[in-house]
Amino acid sequence: MPAAGPLGGAVEVLPATDGLRTAARFRVEDTETVLPGHYPGFPIFPGVCLVECTHQGALATLPAEAKGAALAAVESTRFTGPVFPGDELEIAMEWKRTPAGDWQCRAKLATGRGPAASVRLRYALAEVAA
Template sequence: MPAASPLAGPVEVLPAEDASHTAARFTVRDTETVLPGHYPGFPIFPGVCLVECAHLGGGATAPDGTKDPELAAVESTRFTGPVFPGDQVDIAMGWKQTPGGDWQCRAKLTTGRGAAATVRLRYRTRTPRTEAAR
């Protein structure tokens, strides 16, 4: 069963600079179902949705041919600017492997007005051993 997401629209994967620098984009449409309740009369795209944008972009661009990486942790988030309906959110992701073999994704999310958020995620790669434990 696929995981539930608060996003109605798709996260678009962009061509990668290289394996350790990937990118994605999300356009906040007026039809996003989270907008009417998040400050009625003055809709702002919720921060949790920015984390989800980073997660979906990260899951789709994980390095090293990793398929369907498992989100192990949201290590940090920092929201630095509002995101409104109609904004295009650009997601630049930097990847590095941790000493334990997981992958850390450092995402910077921006709009046309500048920085919106930074998000650090950790992904556990699925190996035959981790799959057998499931």
């Protein structure tokens, strides 16, 4: 059974330019269940949903060397513009290996109006049982 999450729709993975630069897209339908309670009368897609869109896009585009990695930390978020019902959210992700051996996903999210957020997530490989 899949885990519950705040998104009603699915994150669409887009063709990657290379293994370390990936992209995804999410359309914010006016039927998203989080919208009615997030500023009633003036719905805005919540920041936690932007992080979840990034996480889902990241899981779907993990570099081959990172397959099986799990979210270890939300390292940073910065929300720079509102996301409204009807917006198409573009998620551009860049992957890099950290000195500790984890994988970092740096994402820029934007709508047709411009930047919406930047999100940095860290993924760790599972410990190998000895």
